[in-house]
Structures are given as structure tokens and as C-alpha cells.
Amino acid sequence: MTHTTDGRRTAIVTGAARGIGAAVARRLAREGFAVGVVDLDEADCADTVEAVVGAGGSATAVAADVSDEAAVASAVARIAAELGPPTVLVNNAGIGPRAELVEMTTRQWDTVTGVNLRGPFLVTRAVCPHMIAAGWGRIVNMSSISAVGDAARVDYGSAKAGLIGFTKSLALQLGRHGITANAIAPGFVVSDMTRASARRLGRDFEEFRSSAARSIPVGRVGEPEDIAHTVSFLVSPDAGFVSGQVIYVAGGPVD
Numbered sequence: 607m608t609h610t611t612d613g614r615r616t617a618i619v620t621g622a623a624r625g626i627g628a629a630v631a632r633r634l635a636r637e638g639f640a641v642g643v644v645d646l647d648e649a650d651c652a653d654t655v656e657a658v659v660g661a662g663g664s665a666t667a668v669a670a671d672v673s674d675e676a677a678v679a680s681a682v683a684r685i686a687a688e689l690g691p692p693t694v695l696v697n698n699a700g701i702g703p704r705a706e707l708v709e710m711t712t713r714q715w716d717t718v719t720g721v722n723l724r725g726p727f728l729v730t731r732a733v734c735p736h737m738i739a740a741g742w743g744r745i746v747n748m749s750s751i752s753a754v755g756d757a758a759r760v761d762y763g764s765a766k767a768g769l770i771g772f773t774k775s776l777a778l779q780l781g782r783h784g785i786t787a788n789a790i791a792p793g794f795v796v797s798d799m800t801r802a803s804a805r806r807l808g809r810d811f812e813e814f815r816s817s818a819a820r821s822i823p824v825g826r827v828g829e830p831e832d833i834a835h836t837v838s839f840l841v842s843p844d845a846g847f848v849s850g851q852v853i854y855v856a857g858g859p860v861d
């Protein structure tokens with residue numbers, strides 16, 4: 607599923623079929639980026655591609671599991687060939703199932719850290735040569751407030767904390783190429799992920815959401831567009847002196 611490029615800058619957004627990634631893809635398209643929409647299933651990306659094209663943008667949907675090295679390499683190569691070399695990367699794909707530590711299988715640990723931490727490594731490694739060649743790049747990694755600890759998900763909390771270390775290390779290593787790397791750590795954002803959490807806990811989503819809102823200083827939960835707005839700032843030319851940072855987009859401070 608491809609809509610040809612017209613010379614715009616190219617961004618890759620992983621996990622862009624829905625939720626935060628879809629909002630980021632729509633926002634970047636509005637700002638003139640051609641967008642590589644990466645998710646597990648190409649057909650699931652249709653709504654995002656339609657929104658991008660409807661806004662006058664270009665998009666290519668590519669199916670890839672971000673934890674699969676070969677799939678990532680071919681997805682990035684295809685996007686570069688169809689839309690132009692990517693110089694903006696938003697590592698957004700993530701999963702966050704719950705399990706008590708003593709019941710957590712090794713397979714779950716490997717899958718969760720594979721998608722949330724190995725995935726950003728693989729995609730960044732594949733995209734980075736394009737940024738280095740351009741002498742400019744913007745990497746945004748989607749961490750989480752779970753990076754400071756998550757009682758329900760030790761695998762997810764560990765991966766999201768690892769992603770912050772990855773981000774700071776990228777900022778140190780790649781700054782000389784004109785590349786910045788930053789992390790966004792969202793709090794509660796309305797998406798399929800938080801809907802699934804409510805389901806797993808046997809709670810009605812609206813009740814789950816309003817009870818979360820009561821504990822958030824600004825008195826509401828986040829929307830995907832709140833995160834897209836922050837991505838838009840971080841990838842902008844004017845944010846070139848912001849690198850290696852973690853921006854908590856959580857409606858209040860996070861310890």
C-alpha cells in the first residue's frame with residue numbers, strides 16, 4: 607500500500623496502525639512529512655494511511671515485527687526506496703501485558719523486552735545510516751512512566767527504563783552527526799493498550815479512565831494527540847538543542 611512521495615522529508619513511525627502511533631503519523635503528515643507506517647499487519651495500517659493521504663500527505667504501509675531483524679531491514683529499505691531516506695524515526699511500537707513476576711514466563715519477558723527495547727535498537731540501527739548521510743536526524747523513543755517502576759509489569763518497566771538509557775546513549779554517540787535522540791514517557795493515554803488493561807482487570811473502561819484521571823494533577827487522562835504534539839516539537843528543526851532528554855507527558859510530575 608503505497609502513495610508516492612513528492613519530495614517531502616520522510617519519517618518512520620512504528621506501531622502506527624492505531625493509538626499513539628497513528629496520531630503521530632497523522633500529525634507528522636500535516637507537518638509535511640511523508641510517513642512510513644510500520645505495524646504488524648499492513649491491512650491494519652489502512653486507516654492511518656487514509657488519514658495521511660486525506661490530509662494531502664504521502665504514506666507507505668509496511669508490515670514488520672520490530673523485533674525481527676530481517677523484517678526491520680527490509681521495511682526500512684522499502685520505505686527509503688518509496689518515500690525517500692528517512693531522517694525522522696519514532697520508535698513507538700510497544701506491548702504491555704500484565705503478569706506477576708512469579709508467573710511470568712521467560713517467553714513473555716523475551717517478547718516484551720524484544721518489542722519494547724530490541725525493536726527500537728533494530729529499527730534505529732537500520733535508519734541511522736540515512737540520518738548520518740543526511741547530517742541530520744531526529745529519533746524519538748516512546749518510553750513510559752513505567753520506566754520509574756511498574757508494580758504490574760516488571761518486564762515492561764525494565765524495557766521502558768532500558769529505552770531511556772538507549773536514548774541517552776544515542777544522544778551522546780550521534781550528536782556529532784546532527785542527530786538528536788529523546789524519549790517521551792507518557793502517562794495514562796486512551797488507546798487499545800489502556801482498554802486492554804481495563805479488560806484484564808475486569809473493569810469498565812470509563813470507570814477505569816475516570817479513576818485514573820482523579821489521580822492526575824491536570825484532572826484528565828491523555829489523548830494520543832497529546833503525545834503527537836510533543837513528538838512534533840522534538841522532531842522540529844527548532845528542537846536541535848534538545849537531546850538525550852526524557853519528557854514526561856503525564857499531566858503532572860513523575861518521580
Ligand code: NAD
Nearest residue numbers: 621625626646671672698699700750792794795797798799
Ligand atoms: P496500542 O496498543 O494502541 O498500539 C500499539 C501498536 O504497536 C499497535 O498498532 C500494535 O499492533 C503495534 N505493535 C505491537 N507489537 C508490534 C511489533 N512487534 N512490531 C510492530 N508493531 C507492533 O498502544 P498505544 O497506547 O498507542 O502505545 C504506543 C506506545 O506508547 C507503546 O510503546 C506504549 O508502550 C507506549 N505507552 C502507552 C501508554 C498508554 O497509556 N497508552 C502509556 C505509556 C507508554
